[in-house]
Amino acid sequence: MDVFTAFHFVISIDNHVYGFKKVSGIARDIETHQYQEGGCNDYVHIFPKPVSSCKTLSLEKGVSQSGFFPFYFIGEHIESLTLEVRDRKNVLVKKYMFHHLIVTKWEVQELNATDNGLLIDQFELQYEEFTVVDISK
Incomplete structure (x- = not known):
């Protein structure tokens, strides 16, 4: 059984690919x-509760001079987002689809004069649902 790497992935929104x-x-x-249950002392019954909150997708990217980027607009609704994970030969190995997202946070990572790191944008998007796409077909 092959184990996939977690460093080769791309995100696409409306046919635009972002790193x-x-x-x-x-x-x-x-x-x-x-x-x-009364009279039943050996176990408890477990029932699912209705969904009470959205999940949060967190993303980080290096800041560049490129102009438009959809996550800079807080409150922006994004219909769907696709995350594709690829192997070392660039073959698709996993695909996730996120639906009904809203950009809830944009933050520039800490600036530090004693560090030689990159300037990083951090984003949070809440999503209503996500699916794991079957790519075996």
Whole structure:
């Protein structure tokens, strides 16, 4: 079984491809409610609760001179975002689709005169849903 690397990925929005340094917040979970049934002391019942909040996708990219970038507009609605993970031979190995996103935060990473790091933009986007696309077909 092959294990995939986590450093070769691209993000696309409306057929425009963007490069990022880091992506996090790809998660799916559910809250549960526990119910103790009377007379049943060996276990509790577990039921799913309705979804109560959106998930947050965090992205980081180097700042460049390029003009338009959709994440600079706080509150901007993005219909869908695609994240593709590729292997060392540039073959698609994993694909995630995020739907109904809103840009909720844009921050410039800390500036430090004693560090020789890159200037980094950090973005947070809340999303309603995401799917893992079956690429085996």
